[in-house]
Amino acid sequence: MAKINFGGVEETVVTRDEYPLAKAQETLKDEVIAVIGYGVQGPGQALNMRDNGFKVIVGQRKDSASWEKAKQDGFVEGETLFSIEEAVERGTIICNLLSDAGQIAVWPTIKERLKPGNTLYFSHGFGITFKEQTNIVPPADVDVILVAPKGSGTSLRRLFLAGSGLNSSFAVFQDATGKAYEKAIAMGIGVGSGYLFETDFKKEVYSDLTGERGVLMGALAGIIEAQYQVLRQRGHSPSEAFNETVEELTQSLVPLVGENGMDWMFSNCSVTAQRGALDWKGKFREATLPVLNELYDSVASGQEAARTIQRGSTPGYRAELEAELAEVRESELWQTGATVRKLRSGR
Ligand SMILES: NC(=O)c1ccc[n+]([C@@H]2O[C@H](COP(=O)([O-])OP(=O)(O)OC[C@H]3O[C@@H](n4cnc5c(N)ncnc54)[C@H](O)[C@@H]3O)[C@@H](O)[C@H]2O)c1
Ligand SMILES: CC(C)(O)[C@@H](O)C(=O)O
Ligand SMILES: [Mg+2]
Numbered sequence: 001m002a003k004i005n006f007g008g009v010e011e012t013v014v015t016r017d018e019y020p021l022a023k024a025q026e027t028l029k030d031e032v033i034a035v036i037g038y039g040v041q042g043p044g045q046a047l048n049m050r051d052n053g054f055k056v057i058v059g060q061r062k063d064s065a066s067w068e069k070a071k072q073d074g075f076v077e078g079e080t081l082f083s084i085e086e087a088v089e090r091g092t093i094i095c096n097l098l099s100d101a102g103q104i105a106v107w108p109t110i111k112e113r114l115k116p117g118n119t120l121y122f123s124h125g126f127g128i129t130f131k132e133q134t135n136i137v138p139p140a141d142v143d144v145i146l147v148a149p150k151g152s153g154t155s156l157r158r159l160f161l162a163g164s165g166l167n168s169s170f171a172v173f174q175d176a177t178g179k180a181y182e183k184a185i186a187m188g189i190g191v192g193s194g195y196l197f198e199t200d201f202k203k204e205v206y207s208d209l210t211g212e213r214g215v216l217m218g219a220l221a222g223i224i225e226a227q228y229q230v231l232r233q234r235g236h237s238p239s240e241a242f243n244e245t246v247e248e249l250t251q252s253l254v255p256l257v258g259e260n261g262m263d264w265m266f267s268n269c270s271v272t273a274q275r276g277a278l279d280w281k282g283k284f285r286e287a288t289l290p291v292l293n294e295l296y297d298s299v300a301s302g303q304e305a306a307r308t309i310q311r312g313s314t315p316g317y318r319a320e321l322e323a324e325l326a327e328v329r330e331s332e333l334w335q336t337g338a339t340v341r342k343l344r345s346g347r
């Protein structure tokens, strides 16, 4: 295991050099990996593992869009595509990649089919950590592991096809066989991770829920809406407000941050911009700190989990969610975005 220094703090990281694919294949050579759920993470992981030479089957509700998608992706009914019940029966590593709310409903179905020595695999610490709400308490005779890719299943697949990998967290919650740690690492390599960072289930779910509600998605969407609104209310055109809020962010500046850090992005902008950004970043930090602490408290108290479960288990919720997304899509801001994106093809 490589020890890597992150800004002065040493952490343990698994790299593909020290744990190559051939080793992962050897570790999992006798395993049948049942991917339960074929939404976003399911296809990314199942296809990467299949391409990596593992024995992969998919378990999904029949007559659903995801069932059809699995067929289109080459999984064959009765050979590699089964009902959830049958896939759990056939699998030795059961990858629970249903939605976090769906995992609660399906848990009794999975639990009663687990056999001693099986491995229960998650890509989120949600179900295990919030067990008072989910009732997901695995039997003592199965391994319980986690590999959580730090990004969308779509990116996991795209980066795999491009020959690189997405970073993932990994953890062991329960080691019944003495091989759980090895299996977690091998699964992490198998699903197409670039580097594997060790964590535990609770830390994974606390950081993940905070990140997606915060900077990665919620805060990003909120601050974009706020700046666009200010510019529009002060008389700027939609295209000017959008270009100055989103297009430049995604097309020019964030890629520079990704390449070489915040200071490098700053140093590739004018001294005028640098002065202003350095003066204002502290104000934004102080303004958002209370909100981020409120968010973390809400995650740690289980309130975010409760809301996810309550909304996610309401009949018709997917349609409600789609209506909320449509409202975002149809807003002036994102309609302007759609038009601006079309202009990119003229490059
Ligand atoms: N979406 C991502 O890219 C991503 C990234 C990292 C981790 N994760 C984690 O991976 C897991 C899967 O997430 P996802 O976003 O792919 O899920 P999803 O919302 O796309 O749902 C996955 C599948 O669950 C099925 N499902 C939902 N409720 C069900 C029920 N009651 N009975 C039977 N099937 C049901 C759906 O048909 C769908 O095919 C979650 O734990 C999530 O937190 C997701
Ligand atoms: C892709 C994300 C946001 O990182 C994941 O955590 C999810 O829940 O989909
Ligand atoms: Mg998440």
Ligand SMILES: [Mg+2]
Residues within 6 Å of the ligand: 149, 150, 151, 208, 212
């Ligand atoms: Mg995440």
